[in-house]
Amino acid sequence: MFGGSSSPPPPDTPAVAELPASIRADEIVGRWGLAAYHKPEDRARTEAAARNQCRQPYVINAGAGGGVIMHLADEAQPQELRLKGGPAGKNYIGPPGPGGGEKDREIVSFDGRVMQTRFLDPDASNRYGTMVYVRCAPRA
DSSP: OOSOOOOOOOOOOOOOOOEEOSSOHHHHOEEEEEEEESSGGGHHHHHHHHHHGGGSOEEEEEOTTSSEEEOOTTOSSOEEEEEEEOGGGOEEEESSSSTTOTTOEEEEEEOSSEEEEEESSHHHHHHHOEEEEEEOOOOO
């Protein structure tokens, strides 16, 4: 009562939960042609260029933990990333944590055949632009 009273410790900050994405990981697993653009008027040309990249496709594999194996910006080795939801129905691909983190990429559009993404980190976004993935036809 008369001695060193201390204030109670601050409450733990509640962890922000990941929101589920509206796109499932198995929907983006596969072989993709990949190209990128910086100016919106280059989108159609970039989609055609991505389609031509199917000779050397970017392969997105399923991860052991339910995610997908892809590269983060500036990382040489691919790693398992998660598909995550965010405010206003947005979808993201990135490391564990709430959608919209600096290492995430936003899925700008996805129709099953063409997927566009952009990195949220401003520096990576400026360097890589909007990435266009065009699904390659299955091998015969």
